[in-house]
Amino acid sequence: MTEREHVRRYFSDSAHTWLARAYGEDEDPLAYPVGAQRLRLAMNAVRDRLGEARGRLLDLGCGGGDLCLHAARLGFDATGVDAAEGMIAEAEARRSTLPADVRERVSFKVADILGNGLATASADAVTAIGVLEYLEEDAAFFAEAARLLRVGGALVVSCRNRLFNMVSGNEYTLKEVEAGAVPTLLAELSAFRPDESICPLLTTVVAKLREALPDLERALAKDAAGARGPADTLRAFGRHRRQHTPSGLAASAAAAGFSRPRFFGVHPHVLTPALESLVPRFYNRLTAVLEPLESTPASLGWSSAFLGVFTR
Numbered sequence: 594m595t596e597r598e599h600v601r602r603y604f605s606d607s608a609h610t611w612l613a614r615a616y617g618e619d620e621d622p623l624a625y626p627v628g629a630q631r632l633r634l635a636m637n638a639v640r641d642r643l644g645e646a647r648g649r650l651l652d653l654g655c656g657g658g659d660l661c662l663h664a665a666r667l668g669f670d671a672t673g674v675d676a677a678e679g680m681i682a683e684a685e686a687r688r689s690t691l692p693a694d695v696r697e698r699v700s701f702k703v704a705d706i707l708g709n710g711l712a713t714a715s716a717d718a719v720t721a722i723g724v725l726e727y728l729e730e731d732a733a734f735f736a737e738a739a740r741l742l743r744v745g746g747a748l749v750v751s752c753r754n755r756l757f758n759m760v761s762g763n764e765y766t767l768k769e770v771e772a773g774a775v776p777t778l779l780a781e782l783s784a785f786r787p788d789e790s791i792c793p794l795l796t797t798v799v800a801k802l803r804e805a806l807p808d809l810e811r812a813l814a815k816d817a818a819g820a821r822g823p824a825d826t827l828r829a830f831g832r833h834r835r836q837h838t839p840s841g842l843a844a845s846a847a848a849a850g851f852s853r854p855r856f857f858g859v860h861p862h863v864l865t866p867a868l869e870s871l872v873p874r875f876y877n878r879l880t881a882v883l884e885p886l887e888s889t890p891a892s893l894g895w896s897s898a899f900l901g902v903f904t905r
């Protein structure tokens with residue numbers, strides 16, 4: 594089985610379970626709802642680049658269609674493309690619940706994202722959330738995104754953060770040591786130091802922490818008592834997933850004609866990731882307290898993924 598076919602089958606077969614975990618849809622979620630955070634950041638970034646304008650948004654690797662549905666509610670005409678039939682089935686089911694005037698602004702298509710059949714310069718915004726890690730390389734993706742976007746359009750992608758390997762203290766850190774990559778990665782990470790602009794955001798973090806304390810106490814009590822959450826039926830992906838650095842992603846984007854890069858930390862970790870398996874509810878609710886800092890460059894030091902925003 595080819596790598597591409599493995600990806601298609603995995604997400605098609607696991608669609609419902611994967612979406613429930615990524616968007617925190619379980620009644621008592623254990624995992625951090627990274628899908629919801631990425632959606633929020635992506636749409637904020639699109640609107641920041643386009644201003645009051647709406648237009649057509651293409652979501653490559655759309656999964657269950659949540660980003661397209663949200664975009665349609667905001668006034669965009671949205672098209673989602675995914676090779677996984679199971680994901681598109683989930684997307685269509687969600688689309689069917691929308692009011693008619695919103696529903697008609699959304700469409701979904703089963704297709705390879707790099708051979709999607711969509712028209713050149715047909716999009717005002719292209720998003721690809723959690724997609725690049727499953728592709729063999731970046732060049733073909735950025736070339737296709739450049740083809741689809743009008744000049745001045747916005748591109749938003751999210752990636753696994755290789756810089757996080759420098760602080761995670763796990764097997765990924767060891768692999769970087771063995772590969773001799775630590776000096777280069779630390780040099781890039783050191784450029785994302787906090788400055789005085791972070792201080793007002795820290796005030797927001799404190800307020801968020803104060804508000805979260807009762808829920809944190811309940812979560813810790815459940816974890817300490819060994820309370821089981823929903824049965825985890827999501828099987829492991831079982832293959833290598835690529836990681837990126839901000840500089841590497843920016844270079845790939847620039848080679849395809851993109852400019853004005855900006856990065857946001859995704860999936861923050863306030864404590865060592867090794868703690869998550871012991872107290873998952875507490876760990877991930879505490880993690881959410883750091884979300885006000887996601888727009889700061891320093892957030893790339895404690896986030897296991899990041900969002901990159903570019904202009905065509």
